[in-house]
């Protein structure tokens with residue numbers, strides 16, 4: 001391993017894996033008053049209200065809804081290249097479909113919004129897993145090139161995907 005690889009490896013170790021939005025201690029169970037996600041046994045899920053535990057749940061706002069409210073994405077994908085202009089709808093459809101699948105099992109992984117900016121499409125997410133899953137979905141469906149940068153000092157990932165022609 002050369003010096004460069006070593007410094008990259010150290011960077012990975014320094015990366016924070018703790019989402020500051022998930023640090024709040026929650027006693028017992030809770031239900032998000034915004035989206036209906038349920039907190040039980042340490043996890044946010046989509047358990048339905050029929051669930052008996054939820055009966056005594058406290059109302060609060062889940063970490064994903066707080067990120068959406070604050071517009072504080074954990075993941076940012078920037079899509080660029082001429083392929084994007086020609087296949088925009090297919091690309092958006094793939095990302096929405098990927099979000100649906102991810103969100104079913106991981107209630108806190110959601111797309112915040114899609115923004116067009118100077119020929120690029122910026123997609124922000126509430127979780128780093130969804131962002132990297134979107135990056136991989138783009139690569140496997142449309143090829144292209146992507147680059148993943150995990151933030152050193154905070155919980156976050158920035159992904160660039162591009163394809164020309």
Ligand SMILES: [Zn+2]
Pocket residue numbers: 032033034035036037061062063064065066
């Ligand atoms: Zn919520």
